[in-house]
Each structure stands twice: as C-alpha cells, then as structure tokens.
Amino acid sequence: MAGSDTIFALSSGNPPAGIAVIRISGPRALAVLDSLGGRVPPRRRASVMRLCDPLDGSLLDETLVLALPGPATATGEDCAELHLHGGRALVARVQQVLGRLEGLRQAEAGEFTMRAFRNGRIDLAEAEGLADLLSAETELQLRNAQALSGGALSRMVHEWRDEVLAISARVETSIDFADEEDAEGIDPGFSNDCSDLAEKLSHWLDAPRAEILREGFRVAIGGPPNAGKSSLFNALIEEEAAIATPIAGTTRDALHRPIALGGVPFLFVDTAGLRDETGDVVEAIGIERAGQELARADLVLWLGPGGEGPAGCWEVQTKTDLVGAVESGALFHVSAVTGEGIERLRAALIEIAREAMPKPGQLAVNARQASLIAEATAALRDGGQITDPLLIAEGLRRARLAFDRLLGNTGTEDMLDALFGRFCIGK
Missing domain, CATH: 1.20.120.430 (tRNA modification GTPase MnmE domain 2)
Structure with a gap:
C-alpha cells in the first residue's frame, strides 16, 4: 500500500444501483477531476460536471462530483468523489478510464481506512x-x-x-x-x-468480549448418532440447512449457521454423531471435529444419555412425538416434527446469550x-x-x-x- 499513489475504488454497493460512488484519494485526486471534466470545481461543494474520456473525448457521464482538499478529509489526503449513475457498464468504463490515468491505481481492501490511520485521522481502536x-x-x-x-x-x-x-x-x-x-x-x-x-x-x-458479539453466541449440538441433532439444528434456525435422515452417521462434518434470534447474534453448530468406534475414516474425522466444536462452544445442547455430556451443557430430549417416548430428566423436551418445546428452548437460548452480551451502554x-x-x-x-x-x-x-x-x-x-x-x- 504505497502512500504516494492515488487510489480509487467503488465505495457504494455493487451495481446496478441508483447512484454509484467512486472514491479517489491521494496527491492526484483533484487533478483527476480536471482530466475528466476540464476543471476542478469549487471545493467542498457538490457540482454537476460532464465527465469525458481523456483519450477520445467521449462522454462518460453527466453527474455530481466533489473536490475535497486535504488534510480535513476522511483519509487526510486530497480526495474526490464521483457520484455516477449506477449502471454496471458505466461504472466499469469509468474505472477502466481511471486505471489508465498516470499515477492512479485500484485501491486494495481497507486501504482508504489504512491511510486515515496513517495520517492520524483515526486511531487503531x-x-x-x-x-x-x-x-x-x-x-x-x-x-x-x-x-x-x-x-x-x-x-x-x-x-x-x-x-x-x-x-x-x-x-x-x-x-x-x-x-x-x-x-x-x-x-x-x-x-x-x-x-x-x-x-x-x-x-x-x-x-464481555467483542468477539462473542461479532461472531455470535456459539451453540453446538452434540450427542450420539441418530439422536436428532440435525433435525433440532434445522428447527432452531428455521431452515433445512442440515440433511436429516434416520440413517446413523449422516452428518460427517460440522455445519455452521450464523443467525440472529431476538436481536442477539448466534452461531449454531451441528456436529457429527459421537461414538467410540467406527470403521469409516471420514466419519472418524467428523467425530474428532465434533469434539473440538463442543469444546469451543459457549453452550452445548446435549442430546445423548443423561450425565454424559460436557460440563455445563443443557440436556435435551428429542423426538418426543414418537409413540412410546418416555420423558427423561432432561432440561428440555422437544420435537422437531411437531415443534413441541422448540420455542421454549429458543427463548431460553436468547436469555442466556443476552446475559453473555454487553449490557446497554457497556462497551x-x-x-x-x-x-x-x-x-x-x-x-x-x-x-x-x-x-x-x-x-x-x-x-x-x-x-x-x-x-x-x-x-x-x-x-x-x-x-x-x-x-x-x-x-x-x-x-
């Protein structure tokens, strides 16, 4: 990231859009406006300009531009903004023209913010x-x-x-x-x-740390094969994300799904069924990864025999809709088929996750x-x-x-x- 270069990039959403904003920052930012529009407009005032290709004089766009001299800018450098009509072909053509201008190049990821940091406009925090x-x-x-x-x-x-x-x-x-x-x-x-x-x-x-806020409260679902982990996973996230079948060992790898419940960020993890022995090499790898996911989780929903789950887990009895199902001493009793108990479990998850998150006003x-x-x-x-x-x-x-x-x-x-x-x- 050479600070002497003048950089440009599309800083608005991907086209098509009503307006596409191209940001330019560096020592030649204001000269770009002169190259494309024949003049540098009044500083810090939105101005309408006809932008043309310096190579052949063909019209690029008639649009609003801003000339922003440094150091009182977002990056601390001279900056310019082109507020173009947001069609794909137009944006691509303007970027192509900018790339041909001497001293200009496409910005790298985060380079505008890096320059703001380097120039003392913001600090690292x-x-x-x-x-x-x-x-x-x-x-x-x-x-x-x-x-x-x-x-x-x-x-x-x-x-x-x-x-x-x-x-x-x-x-x-x-x-x-x-x-x-x-x-x-x-x-x-x-x-x-x-x-x-x-x-x-x-x-x-x-x-609480920012990581739990950024990544979400991590809930891993664990237990032996065919315990209903994938069905519960799908029911909690309200999406058929995991393949759920009566065949033991269907889930071979951990499946992650970020989701917000009640305004609280979660990361739900469906894991492979745990058992002591397997002749399947792929399943063995899945079991090992399942153990790692259970260890990393903020909370484990344990669908196996009572007392055999990780410390601090919530024991959940699934498949309560089956004929002859006997209620166990689990904390929650649910059926992914009928929805029984799912809302109660989801509400409890929101409550415990909210307690782990920063309180209002807490940084x-x-x-x-x-x-x-x-x-x-x-x-x-x-x-x-x-x-x-x-x-x-x-x-x-x-x-x-x-x-x-x-x-x-x-x-x-x-x-x-x-x-x-x-x-x-x-x-």
Whole structure:
C-alpha cells in the first residue's frame, strides 16, 4: 500500500444501483477531476460536471462530483468523489478510464481506512470499531461498533494515559529531589493512585468480549448418532440447512449457521454423531471435529444419555412425538416434527446469550485491546505494591506503552495488514 499513489475504488454497493460512488484519494485526486471534466470545481461543494474520456473525448457521464482538499478529509489526503449513475457498464468504463490515468491505481481492501490511520485521522481502536461497524448485522453489534468507531474507547484510554502521566510527573519530581536534605521520601499517594487506576481498569477485563458479539453466541449440538441433532439444528434456525435422515452417521462434518434470534447474534453448530468406534475414516474425522466444536462452544445442547455430556451443557430430549417416548430428566423436551418445546428452548437460548452480551451502554473490547489493558493493569498493580520511586516510574512507563499500543501509536505493524484486510475494497 504505497502512500504516494492515488487510489480509487467503488465505495457504494455493487451495481446496478441508483447512484454509484467512486472514491479517489491521494496527491492526484483533484487533478483527476480536471482530466475528466476540464476543471476542478469549487471545493467542498457538490457540482454537476460532464465527465469525458481523456483519450477520445467521449462522454462518460453527466453527474455530481466533489473536490475535497486535504488534510480535513476522511483519509487526510486530497480526495474526490464521483457520484455516477449506477449502471454496471458505466461504472466499469469509468474505472477502466481511471486505471489508465498516470499515477492512479485500484485501491486494495481497507486501504482508504489504512491511510486515515496513517495520517492520524483515526486511531487503531477507532479503525477496529469501523471494521466491526461494516460487518454488524444486529442492533447489539451496531451499537458497540458505533461506540468504538466514534472514539468512546479511545477517549477513555487518553484519560487513563493522562492520569498515568500526572502520576509519572510527580514520581519523577520525587526522584529528582531525592538527594535534597529536606526531601521527605516517597509519597505513599503514588502507590495508592496506581492501585486506584488499576482497579478502574480491571472492571474492563470482567466485561464481555467483542468477539462473542461479532461472531455470535456459539451453540453446538452434540450427542450420539441418530439422536436428532440435525433435525433440532434445522428447527432452531428455521431452515433445512442440515440433511436429516434416520440413517446413523449422516452428518460427517460440522455445519455452521450464523443467525440472529431476538436481536442477539448466534452461531449454531451441528456436529457429527459421537461414538467410540467406527470403521469409516471420514466419519472418524467428523467425530474428532465434533469434539473440538463442543469444546469451543459457549453452550452445548446435549442430546445423548443423561450425565454424559460436557460440563455445563443443557440436556435435551428429542423426538418426543414418537409413540412410546418416555420423558427423561432432561432440561428440555422437544420435537422437531411437531415443534413441541422448540420455542421454549429458543427463548431460553436468547436469555442466556443476552446475559453473555454487553449490557446497554457497556462497551465490549476485543482480545487485543483486553490484552493491552491487562498489561497496563498489571504494571499499575506492581506500582501500587512497591515504594521505590524508580520501580514505580518503570511500571508507569510500561502502562503508558500499553496504552500507546492500544491506540496504534507504536508496535502495531505486525497486525495492521490483518486488521485492514477485514475491510472491503473502497473502505
């Protein structure tokens, strides 16, 4: 991602559409408007222009354009926008013409946001929130992503960093004047302030993680072959996604289906039937993967014999519609055929998943952010347990470094490509 290049991409939905927006960012962005329209329109004002192919003068489109000089733009660079009529052929032709212009190239995935980060328009925590915003499918995901992308966590981190800087200044002053005859020694308030801030940070480590919000509450359905796992899976997601037959061993691999229930994101997993021995190599692989899925799940619906499921599972008796079915001591009794008990089970799943999700107004941090908050917390706790001002100063330095890494001010090169690769082209 060469920052000196001028990049372009379709940033609206795939055509056909009423309007197709092509974004251009980089040092030649405004010159593109002159090349296609013969002039650069008034800055920051929507203007109608006839855009033509510089090669032969043929009309491309008569449309609205925007000239947006940097650095007060989304990327911090000169930008331009072409608000074209949204036909496939037109969009393809304009992109082809742009690709022929000197110094222009198609943007890579996430490159606009990468440039915004590089140019200080957003920090890393805001960029991560923006990535979540683009993939949000439920109201819970949307609220958390909007808070992160809007800088809620970043503002909090800046406040924590300012507190650490204030304590650090006092500690450094104490160190500088330690040799004075009238020096009173270490102020016990330093340690108390470190402990108080560590306690404040620790509450963030007890909160739900953004991963469960992004990926959904993971529910795996497990049990022996022909226990009704696939039928229950289909009934819960209200879709014939899994093949359900009376033949044992029909399900050979784990089947995943993300779905929202009651506004809560879920990931349901149908697994292969568990049994001790099988002569089928493919089934054996499926059984191994089933065990892995049950271990990863936030909750397991166990359709096997009572007491044999994983710790914390919900025991579910299926096929209650069959003649002669005897009610067991399972927590739930359901029939995928008649629908008996399905709504009760679904309601219980929504309730437990909602408890695992962030509460209204509560911000969920991801694993990377939580790890750095934990580093800062540990450093501050160390400072709260010692009286040597030099050691306290070192703990405060470590805490500041963790905050800087959280915001992307240092030590982030190893994960930037992975983050911005989550974005679509044009964002």
